Amino acid sequence: MYLHSxxxxxxxxxFTQAEVFSALENTPKYHELTSRSRALLxxxxxxxxxxETRHFALDRMEDAFVxxxxxxxxxxxxxxxxxxxAAARKTIARSGLKVSEIDALLVATCTGYLCPGLTSYVSQSLGLRSSLTFLDLVGLGCGAALPSLQQAASLVASGQAKHALVICVEICSAASYLDDDPGVLISACLFGDGAAAAIVSAEAPAAKRKVRMVKAASHLEPDHRDYLRFDHHDGLLRNLLxxxxxxxxARHARMVFERAGMKKEDVSGWVxxxxxxxxLAALRQEFSLEEKETEHSSEVLRRHGNMSSPSCLFALQSALEKGVPDGNWWLASFGAGFSSYGALLEVRS
Structure with missing residues (x-):
């Protein structure tokens, strides 16, 4: 299976982190926190x-704390x-495909709930065919991109679709909370809004760099569920970290890597x-990597913060556009569950 774009x-x-703090400091909620919590923020x-910066679907930063x-x-x-x-239109344009050729749509999110789901809204705005296969994947957390791509590949492999559009979108500013729990406070400093899309097809793309999904693996550890998950409080999502x-x-990433039968010497690029x-520091230590080998992920973090599920596709796009040499790349994500995912990508020009 190929990723077309x-x-x-x-x-x-x-907003810069300094702007976030300035806005937060001027809200009543900030002054309800303990002095220790304010010091941590x-x-x-x-x-x-x-x-350095995070993007938010806000006109004023102060609105994030209402x-x-x-x-x-x-x-x-x-x-x-x-x-x-917006992300979908970019990937369709870059793929060279027509909108009418998209016959499956998968949308993943964890920061809001709609019924009908986002597939209803997105299929309408894009003008997709009414006969398409559509799946809303809710609750997979930060790791959702990889299982979504795997589901798309399964649809294509089974003959149910030829060109499957996968979208990961998170409005983390709609799932924010603030109290004296250290994990909740760190979350307020970490997450941003964003979306990423990709098209999965059995046909090799026309793009100069071709990305083929070779194999994938995953690991689910329910015993560690409470380390990373959303809770509900006062009608709001409260992120526990x-x-x-x-x-x-890092430990789960190693388990997935080995479950896929991989060795470090097999990999020429890491995403x-x-x-x-x-x-990222823990991953570098676990896999004995240099900082340069995680630079694209670090750059995404620097410019956007943690956008949850779209983040690893942002990093993959950066690696493809900024000259990571062709070869076998390892793409990995993790999230609530505690869930971990990995995929071997063959990148060729």
């Missing part, structure tokens, strides 16, 4: 944590379809979900 989109407004947002359920779901309902459509996550992500500075 990748398209990405973010909201137009980007000041430290993370005021120092280098691998993130924690009203109706406003949060309205933000998701308004902006998730728009971002998803334990300090064990970087070490868990990781940009989960955070400490996550």
């Amino acid at each position: 990748i398209g990405t989109a973010t909201p137009s407004r980007a 000041r430290k993370v947002l005021g120092n280098r944590n691998g993130i 924690f009203e359920p109706d406003k949060m779901i309205h933000r998701f309902r308004e902006h998730a379809p728009r971002l998803a459509e 334990a300090p064990e996550v970087p070490a868990l992500a 990781w979900h940009a989960g955070g500075r400490d996550v």
Whole structure:
């Protein structure tokens, strides 16, 4: 199976970490926190944590800290379809395919819930055929891109589709929360909004660089579910993020890598979900990698923060466009569950 193209989109407004803290500092919610919590926010947002800017579907940064359920779901309902459509239009244009040739649509998200799902909105805005196969994948968390691509590949392999459009879209600003839990506070400093799309087909693309999905593996560890998940509180999504996550992500990434029958010497390029500075550091240590070998993931983190499910496709697009040599690449993500995914990509010019 081939990836024909990748398209990405973010909201137009980007905010520096300093701007985020300035807005937060002027909200009533900030002053309800303990002095220890305020100090943690000041430290993370005021120092280098691998993130310089994040994009949000907001006109004013202060709006991110108005924690009203109706406003949060309205933000998701308004902006998730728009971002998803923008990323999809880019990938369709780059693929050289016609909209009428897309016969399957898969949309993954974890930061909002709509019924009907985002496939209803996106298929309408793109003008996709009414007979297409469509799947809404909700609740896979940050790792959703890879299982979504795998499902698309299965549809194509089974003959149910020829060109499957996969979209990962997250409005993390619609799933924010603030209290004195350290993991909740770190989440407020980490996540941003974005969308990424790709087309899966059995046909080799016309693009100069061809990306073929060779094999994939995954690992699910329910015993570690509480380390990384959404909770519900006062009608809002509350992200729980334990300090064990970087070490868990690295250890599970190793398990998936070995489950796929891979060895380090088999891989010439590495593309990781940009989960955070400490996550990337743990992955480098686990796989004995140099910083340069995770530079595309680090660049995505620097410019956008952790966008959840779109992040690894942003990093893959960067690696393809910025000259990582052809060869066998390892694409990996992880998320709620605790779930981990990996795929071997054959990249050829």
